[in-house]
Amino acid sequence: MWTPCFGERDVHPLESDLTIQHNGAPIGERTVVTGRIVDGDGRAVRRQLVEIWQANASGRYIHKRDQHPAPIDPNFTGVGRCLTDDDGYYHFTTIKPGPYPWKNHHNAWRPAHIHFSLFGTEFTQRMITQMYFPGDPLSGLDPILQSITDQKARDRLVASYDHDLTTHEWATGYRWDIVLTGSARTPIENPDSGGEHR
Amino acid sequence: MSTMLTATPGETIGPFFGYALPFDRGNELVPPGSPGAIQLHGVVTDGHGKPVPDALLEIWQADADGVTPKATGSLRRDAWTFTGWGRASTDDEGRYIFSTVLPGATQPDSAPFIMVAVFARGLLNRLFTRAYLPGEQLSGDPLLNSLPAERRHTMVADRDGHGLRFDIKLQGADETVFLRYPGHRP
Numbered sequence: 327m328w329t330p331c332f333g334e335r336d337v338h339p340l341e342s343d344l345t346i347q348h349n350g351a352p353i354g355e356r357t358v359v360t361g362r363i364v365d366g367d368g369r370a371v372r373r374q375l376v377e378i379w380q381a382n383a384s385g386r387y388i389h390k391r392d393q394h395p396a397p398i399d400p401n402f403t404g405v406g407r408c409l410t411d412d413d414g415y416y417h418f419t420t421i422k423p424g425p426y427p428w429k430n431h432h433n434a435w436r437p438a439h440i441h442f443s444l445f446g447t448e449f450t451q452r453m454i455t456q457m458y459f460p461g462d463p464l465s466g467l468d469p470i471l472q473s474i475t476d477q478k479a480r481d482r483l484v485a486s487y488d489h490d491l492t493t494h495e496w497a498t499g500y501r502w503d504i505v506l507t508g509s510a511r512t513p514i515e516n517p518d519s520g521g522e523h524r
Numbered sequence: 525m526s527t528m529l530t531a532t533p534g535e536t537i538g539p540f541f542g543y544a545l546p547f548d549r550g551n552e553l554v555p556p557g558s559p560g561a562i563q564l565h566g567v568v569t570d571g572h573g574k575p576v577p578d579a580l581l582e583i584w585q586a587d588a589d590g591v592t593p594k595a596t597g598s599l600r601r602d603a604w605t606f607t608g609w610g611r612a613s614t615d616d617e618g619r620y621i622f623s624t625v626l627p628g629a630t631q632p633d634s635a636p637f638i639m640v641a642v643f644a645r646g647l648l649n650r651l652f653t654r655a656y657l658p659g660e661q662l663s664g665d666p667l668l669n670s671l672p673a674e675r676r677h678t679m680v681a682d683r684d685g686h687g688l689r690f691d692i693k694l695q696g697a698d699e700t701v702f703l704r705y706p707g708h709r710p
Contacts, residue, residue, distance in 0.1 A: 392540060454535070505529045
């Protein structure tokens with residue numbers, strides 16, 4: 327089933343800039359994250375909602391259950407939204423998140439990551455995932471990233487540094503492209519045929 | 525058919541989405557108490573039967589006439605536009621509630637259902653299922669008929685005084701049937 331349930335009225339363009347949501351500038355490395363979202367046939371996923379959330383530069387989430395004793399940044403919430411453009415591109419300006427400790431095992435630290443929530447043109451393409459930064463020494467130690475057992479699949483969650491996106495005296499740039507499942511046009515995606523149960 | 529590109533893997537929603545994804549009236553596809561409004565509600569439980577207090581559910585459905593909505597405005601509810609999509613968090617007792625309408629059949633004689641996606645900290649990736657409306661059309665539904673008879677009921681909601689009750693069991697005995705679509709990783 328087609329899911330065009332979001333549009334211009336739902337998302338203000340400024341919601342894609344996480345560095346301007348408060349009175350002052352947040353602490354940390356200003357970073358642009360952008361990329362293209364396509365479906366399984368390589369077609370652009372146009373005008374669909376992308377939501378992100380993340381820790382601040384010191385690895386602290388605003389969430390009340392996060393008790394990590396790193397400072398909250400009063401100028402950074404860590405939540406953003408945008409719609410993809412007509413070519414399927416999303417674009418966020420944010421602060422590079424820090425790694426943060428969790429209680430999964432002794433001395434467990436999550437690599438720096440940004441949570442992404444994604445919609446396709448069909449509800450069955452709905453996905454939530456995490457984007458990682460290249461060269462992070464914590465990636466190989468992270469049970470969440472390593473729960474994906476295929477190295478090639480894990481690599482699909484790692485952004486690449488793009489110096490052409492980096493802007494002079496302003497922000498570093500990372501590129502991360504996303505492939506959603508399936509296609510809106512293939513017969514096997516016909517909702518009437520249902521899915522396979524697991 | 526062309527070869528499909530390999531999809532980007534999904535990952536867990538984690539514990540900290542609560543300040544990011546829920547939004548005002550996200551679970552109100554129609555205003556509660558409006559004509560035709562029903563509750564779709566239930567409890568999400570884990571493999572030990574314990575409630576899951578930090579799950580996120582999303583639904584997608586046809587309107588009461590069986591028409592697939594094409595309206596935008598899901599994030600900024602105006603109380604008049606039916607967009608067919610909603611989002612609800614579970615509470616400390618694992619309960620969720622949507623205010624919506626009973627979906628109509630999208631084709632004559634087909635069984636009406638509400639599509640459901642489940643996200644939770646304990647899940648590596650999201651899960652899809654369907655909440656079918658109880659009724660006689662169910663016997664002709666190809667998806668339900670493809671399931672072992674003893675598991676079909678896990679995808680069928682119960683009528684109650686508020687509307688529809690649909691409990692979701694993530695694991696264990698009587699686990700809800702979850703669906704995998706083309707291109708989804710096993």
